[in-house]
Amino acid sequence: MADHKHWKRTLKRNTLNILLVVLVLALLAGVAAAVWTILPLFQRNHTEQPPQEEAEPTLEELLRPDETIPDPEDAEPGELPVTGEQTKPQAPRHTFGGVAVYYEDGALTDTISQTHGIALTLPGGEALPRIDLQGISGSWGSLSDSERETLAVGVVQSYYVDGPAAEQVEVTADSAVERGYLVTVPETEDAPAVTARVKFLQVGQTLWIVSLLETTEAAGNELLQSVYETAEAA
Known part of the structure; x- marks a missing residue:
């Protein structure tokens, strides 16, 4: 009986300690359970990370020069990269109004025409073949395609006193030059086929007309063809 009372007194004195021990054990058990649950998830996320995206190139990398293009100062003749700019003719440059043309001095004779501006002809005084340069007030951009064709036909018709009707004149685009047309005029009683x-060259408010006329039978003069094709705004 005495032992039983002694055990009760001991139990009462140690109740707080026992509760603390139980609480600590419960906390440890909770921590262990949480770790046991989280650890596999952490390991899975660590092993299953998606591949990293490639880094964006830096400005220096974007501006890195293309080493496949030779430096113009180091390149050998003939190795320079081709650009969109056409090579300028080697012949001397002659300027008439707003148009520059290229030919050797003395190769052509220039005269002033009251009706067609500046006339460039071969030495010898023949009327054809010839190149004429004349400027009119106007804007190329304001003309429709049909108006441009009509203007090209009108330029050629202006050389005739009694020229062929417009429907007898054939006009097509000249793919060899920009803003160019091919105009063919049939033979008439007074003139051969031309x-x-x-x-057309736009220079400020002036629309310059460069025209090359040849007889169809003798068409293809190399000098005049070259002068015509290389004519440009001054």
Whole structure:
């Protein structure tokens, strides 16, 4: 009986300690359970990370020069990269109004025409073949395609006193030059068949007309063809 009372007194004195021990054990058990649950998830996320995206190139990398293009100062003749700019003719440059043309001095004779501006002809005084340069007030951009064709035909018709009707004149685009047309006029009672090339150059408010006229039979003069094709705004 005495032992039983002694055990009760001991139990009462140690109740707080026992509760603390039980609480600590419960906390440890909770921590262990949480770790046991989280650890596999952490390991899975660590092993299953998606591949990293490639880094964006830096500005220096984007501006890195292309070593496949030779430096113009180091390149050998003939190795320079091709650009969109056409090579300028080697012949001397002659300027008439707003148009520059290229030919050797003395190769052509230039005269002033009251009706067609500046006339460039071969030495000898023949009327054809010839190149004429004349400027009119106007804007190329304001013209429709049909108006441009009509203007090209009108330029050629202006050389005739009694020229053929417009429907007898054939006009097509000249793919060899920009803003150019091919105009073919049939033979008439007073004039042979004529093949003309007409192109337009806009210089400020002036629309310059460059026209090359040849008889169809003798068309294809290399000098005049070159002068016509290389004519440009001054």
